[in-house]
Each structure stands twice: as C-alpha cells, then as structure tokens.
Amino acid sequence: MAVTMQELKVLPAFSRLSPLALEHIAGTAHYLPFAAGFAFYQQGDPPTGLFSLLSGQVKFYRHSKDKIQILYVLHEGSTFGAxxxxxxxxxxxxAQALTPGTSIYLPPNELHKLLLEHPDLLFMQLELVTKQLRQFTSLVHSLAFRDVSARLAENLLKLKSYPTKxxxxxxxxxxxQDLAAMVGSAREVVCRTLKKFEKEGVLRLERSxxxxxxxxxxxxxxDQEIR
Amino acid sequence: MAVTMQELKVLPAFSRLSPLALEHIAGTAHYLPFAAGFAFYQQGDPPTGLFSLLSGQVKFYRHSKDKIQILYVLHEGSTFGAxxxxxxxxxxxxAQALTPGTSIYLPPNELHKLLLEHPDLLFMQLELVTKQLRQFTSLVHSLAFRDVSARLAENLLKLKSYPTKxxxxxxxxxxxQDLAAMVGSAREVVCRTLKKFEKEGVLRLERSxxxxxxxxxxxxxxDQEIR
DNA sequence: AGAAAAATGTGATTAAAATCACACAGGAGA
DNA sequence: TCTCCTGTGTGATTTTAATCACATTTTTCT
Structure with a gap:
C-alpha cells in the first residue's frame, strides 16, 4: 500500500525534505504493521533499509551469549536502520518491537537509489547517524561514569511518560529484565534499586x-557521577 | 600553506572524492603541526571542522570530574571532527594529541560550504560518521560484556604495533593511566593485569x-565474554 | 477455574574491580 | 650529581554489583 505524503511529513526525519524527494519516497515506501516481539532485523544482518515508527516502541540492542544490552528504546516518530x-x-x-505498532519501510535497494538522486536525503541520513552517534556517546559516558542507581534513573527519564495528577x-x-538490559545490569539489582527509589519517595511502583x-x-x- | 592534492589522496577519507572536490579542499585546507598534549578541541566545543592525521597519534575522549574514558586512539590516515x-x-x-605530529585542517565554515557543493563529500562524511558509530557500538559491547582482562587485551590489539623478531x-x-582510560578501569588494575599477562607469557613489558x-x-x- | 509459566521480590554469598596506601624506579632539570 | 616529579609495582581493604537460591505474585493458556 502506498504511503501518503502527509504521513511522511509528520516524521521528523522526513519533514525537511524537498517535495520531490518526499514524493519519490512515498512511492517506494510501504506500511509495515508489527506485533510485540517482532524482529525488524538482527545483529549481523545485511543492510536492512529504513524503518520509521508511526506507532509502537522498539528496542535497539546488542547481545552476547544470553546477555543483552539495550542501546536505546525508540518511540513513534523515530527512524532507524540507517x-x-x-x-x-x-x-x-x-531491532525488536516491545509493543505492537506500525512502521513505514523503505527497502535498502530503493533507499540506495534514492540516496544517489537526492542529496537532501543524504543529508537526512547524515543527521540520523550523527544523532545516533551522540546517543551512543552518552551511553558510553553513562556506563563509564555512573553507577546502577544513576543509570536506572537516567533510563526512567528517557522512557516515554505522560503527566497525571x-x-x-x-x-x-x-x-x-528489559530495564536491566537498558541499564546494563542484572534484573535483581534493578528490582532492588526500584524498591529503594520507592522507599525514598521518588516513585511509586504499580502493577502496570x-x-x-x-x-x-x-x-x-x-546526574550523579562517581568519584 | 596550501595542501597538495597528492597528500590528500593518500588519506582514506579523501581518496575516493572527485578531482574537483579534491581541488576545492586542497585550496581551503591547511597544515596544522601539533605538539604532544595539544588539544584539538574539547568536549562541549562548538563544531570544529575536520582534521586528518598525516602523522602522530590522537586520543578521542570523554571526561567527567577527574576521570576520563578514551573512546579510541587515532593514527595517521584517520580523520576526525565530523x-x-x-x-x-x-x-x-x-580530541588531544598523544604524540607530536601533523594534521590537515578544514575549518567548519569552509567545510559547510563544500558539503553543499559536493554530494560526494557529503557521502564521505556519512561514511566517516557511520564508521565511528560502528566503533562506538563495539566499545559499548566491550564495556557491557567483557571484563578488564578482555578489554585490555582488545585495546592492546588495537594499538599500533610493528613486527620484530x-x-x-x-x-x-x-x-x-592512559591505558586505564582506554579500558575503562583503574591504573592499578591495568598494571596488575599487564603483569598477569607477562607471567602467562602473553607479552613482555619493556621500559618504553x-x-x-x-x-x-x-x-x-x-574475545572472551562474561557469562 | 486451575495449572503452568512468566515475572517479581528478597536474603545470602561471591566475585570483580575500585580505592587506599605506600615503596620504588627512572628521567628531567637545577 | 642530587632532588623532584611522574610513572610504576604491589599489598590490603572496601565497595559495588553479580550471582545464587528461593518464595511469592501475576499473567497466560487450556
């Protein structure tokens, strides 16, 4: 099914492209609805094209043996695969879905073709990758300079939330388990730390x-950094 | 002093550019010799332009309080600042020099101008940033899944070496200290681990x-990963 | 509803690495 | 040559977080 240009324009990655580029993308991209747990691609896969989230959450991770480290969690509006x-x-x-949702998908060969034709798309890609680089840098910073409490707090702040009374x-x-993988720690430690936060009145844990x-x-x- | 096109072509980042782009770069770039300890730029500085190493080694780092984490060490032929x-x-x-050396420098405003004119330069930038992204990913992987011994071994392998008898x-x-900052550990721990390697016959420590x-x-x- | 499977909570133990506290070496400079 | 300073080596101690081992709760599935 063809993608509408209005829908593309809503996505931050595409919003500043020229109408011509947008039209081309709309012509070649298509919708990809997904279930929770869907694997967009795996570590080591060949280039996979570009995905943009219209809805749902996706975890971006790296694994070794039975351990995984979540690099970050993507929300609607995010683009990945570059x-x-x-x-x-x-x-x-x-990249794997945490929740069901819908994405727009641009296959790698089409993307490659479009990149050659549209320098502004190239610029967009550059922005995407640079942004990712920045996020990774900050992840390295956290792993190197912060303890589990600080990393957990940091990750809670990054997760999507909405205000209530x-x-x-x-x-x-x-x-x-997922939270532990984001923080780079063990499940039990995260559990205890959450409880500690609760005791201190920082947050309240509810069923869901x-x-x-x-x-x-x-x-x-x-923001607390060690030493 | 103007930079020669031959010298530019030797640098991997520039080698595949069109002659026209190369000529423009040669016209605007200039040589920048530096001493050991020279700070190319600091964390938080505004965009700084592009540096390419003709000789010397540079550490690329991130710091907090009195701790630093070296993200990687650059050798001649490497380009950074993108x-x-x-x-x-x-x-x-x-970015700070570990040894004296010489680099080629392209100021940010000139770089920006060139990027708009030459899509192949844009592509080069994209490649540079993607490569960096890859390196950072692997750093995160190490910090998350490997112990100090493995990380130290890994870093020793990455450092420039030459064969002897x-x-x-x-x-x-x-x-x-620097080594500890690369590995993401403490100086004493690195020292002991080096000694351990020596005892096991993996390496020999000499004065310089x-x-x-x-x-x-x-x-x-x-390659050993925990758990 | 009831059984099975996930996910969560919590104590006890262990392990890895950080930190502390010095002794010592070697090079740079007066 | 003698000091000072920076970098190294090494033991002892402490800290943090990982691991182990279950009990308990919640969810899912039939």
Missing amino acids: ESLPNDMPSPCG DGFCIERTFSQ SIIICDLNRLKEIA | ESLPNDMPSPCG DGFCIERTFSQ SIIICDLNRLKEIA
Whole structure:
C-alpha cells in the first residue's frame, strides 16, 4: 500500500525534505504493521533499509551469549536502520518491537537509489547517524561514569511518560529484565534499586506502570557521577 | 600553506572524492603541526571542522570530574571532527594529541560550504560518521560484556604495533593511566593485569615498549565474554 | 477455574574491580 | 650529581554489583 505524503511529513526525519524527494519516497515506501516481539532485523544482518515508527516502541540492542544490552528504546516518530548503510556492512545491532505498532519501510535497494538522486536525503541520513552517534556517546559516558542507581534513573527519564495528577506515568511495556538490559545490569539489582527509589519517595511502583512522584530528585540521581 | 592534492589522496577519507572536490579542499585546507598534549578541541566545543592525521597519534575522549574514558586512539590516515556536524551541536567528545605530529585542517565554515557543493563529500562524511558509530557500538559491547582482562587485551590489539623478531612491538606513547582510560578501569588494575599477562607469557613489558609474544593467546583473551 | 509459566521480590554469598596506601624506579632539570 | 616529579609495582581493604537460591505474585493458556 502506498504511503501518503502527509504521513511522511509528520516524521521528523522526513519533514525537511524537498517535495520531490518526499514524493519519490512515498512511492517506494510501504506500511509495515508489527506485533510485540517482532524482529525488524538482527545483529549481523545485511543492510536492512529504513524503518520509521508511526506507532509502537522498539528496542535497539546488542547481545552476547544470553546477555543483552539495550542501546536505546525508540518511540513513534523515530527512524532507524540507517546504521548499516552505506557500504553493505552487517548491522551492528538488532531491532525488536516491545509493543505492537506500525512502521513505514523503505527497502535498502530503493533507499540506495534514492540516496544517489537526492542529496537532501543524504543529508537526512547524515543527521540520523550523527544523532545516533551522540546517543551512543552518552551511553558510553553513562556506563563509564555512573553507577546502577544513576543509570536506572537516567533510563526512567528517557522512557516515554505522560503527566497525571500525582506524577509522571510510565507504562510498563517492558519487563524488569528489559530495564536491566537498558541499564546494563542484572534484573535483581534493578528490582532492588526500584524498591529503594520507592522507599525514598521518588516513585511509586504499580502493577502496570511506574509513577514518578519526584521528578527533580530523579534528575538529581541521574546526574550523579562517581568519584 | 596550501595542501597538495597528492597528500590528500593518500588519506582514506579523501581518496575516493572527485578531482574537483579534491581541488576545492586542497585550496581551503591547511597544515596544522601539533605538539604532544595539544588539544584539538574539547568536549562541549562548538563544531570544529575536520582534521586528518598525516602523522602522530590522537586520543578521542570523554571526561567527567577527574576521570576520563578514551573512546579510541587515532593514527595517521584517520580523520576526525565530523561528529559535531551537521547542526551546530557541541562536540560530544574531546580530541588531544598523544604524540607530536601533523594534521590537515578544514575549518567548519569552509567545510559547510563544500558539503553543499559536493554530494560526494557529503557521502564521505556519512561514511566517516557511520564508521565511528560502528566503533562506538563495539566499545559499548566491550564495556557491557567483557571484563578488564578482555578489554585490555582488545585495546592492546588495537594499538599500533610493528613486527620484530620476538613479537609485535607497541611503543609506549601512552602511560598506564592512559591505558586505564582506554579500558575503562583503574591504573592499578591495568598494571596488575599487564603483569598477569607477562607471567602467562602473553607479552613482555619493556621500559618504553610492550612486546606481544603470543598474539593468538591475546586474541583469545580479547574475545572472551562474561557469562 | 486451575495449572503452568512468566515475572517479581528478597536474603545470602561471591566475585570483580575500585580505592587506599605506600615503596620504588627512572628521567628531567637545577 | 642530587632532588623532584611522574610513572610504576604491589599489598590490603572496601565497595559495588553479580550471582545464587528461593518464595511469592501475576499473567497466560487450556
């Protein structure tokens, strides 16, 4: 099914492209609805094309043996898949859905063709990859300079939340296992740390959500660096 | 002083550019000799332009308080500085010389102008940033899945070495402190681990160099992942 | 509804690495 | 040559977080 140009324009990655480029993309891209757990691609796969999230959440990860490290969680409006292009390199990471949703998909050969025709698309790609680079840098920074509490706090702040009367609410679309993988720690440690935060009144744990009561305190914890 | 096109062509980043683009770059770039310890730019600086190393070694790092994490070490032929472009974002990392050397420098405004004129330069930038992304991913992987021994081994393998009759020789252009910052650990731990490697016959520590005796064993250690 | 399977909570133990505290070496400079 | 300073080597101690081992809760499936 063809993608509408209005829908493309809503996506930050595409919003500043020329009408001509947009038209070409709309002509070649198509919709890809997905279920929770769907694997867009795996670490080591050949270049996979570009995905843009209209809805749903996707985890971007790296694994070894039975451990995984989530590099970041993508929300609607995010675009991913650019990291293995150019140069036919295998994808350094895997991408898997946390929730059901819909994405727009641009296959690699089409993308390649379009890149050659439209320098503004090339520029967009450059922006995407640079942004990712920035995020990775900050991840390295966290792993190197922050303890588990700080990393957990940081990750909670990055997760999508919406305001309610007693605080910001994060829907639990992920398990503690996932959270541990984001933070780069063990499930049990995350569990204990969450409980610690609760005892300190920073947040409240509910069955299917986490309510952040004291946002400022959480930010303070997230900013703490060791030594 | 103007840069010669032959010299540009030697640098991997520039080697595949069109003659026209090369000529333009040669016209605007200039030589920048530097001493050991010279700071090309610091974390947080505005976009700084592009540097290409003709000789010397540069550390690319990130710091917090009195701790630093070296993201990687650049050798001659490497190009850096692309990470803060486009979009006038502050540089996520700092770059400082480990040894004296010479680089070619392309100021940011000139670079910006050239990028708009030459799509192949844009493509080159994209390649540079993608490559960096790949390196960062692998750094995150190491920090998340490998212990100090493995990370140290990995880093020793990445450092520039040349073959001699009893093994590969790495010149000590860096202190153990630096090595610890590359590995993401403490100086003492690195020291002990080096000694451990020496005891196991993997390498030999000399006053101003490290001789790798058993390259294969070192590679094995580097590949070990926890759990 | 009831059984099975995930996911979560919590204590006890272990392990890895950071930190502390010095001794010592070697090179740079007066 | 003698000091000072930076870099190294090494033991002892502490800290943090990983691991192990279950109990308990919640969800899912039939």
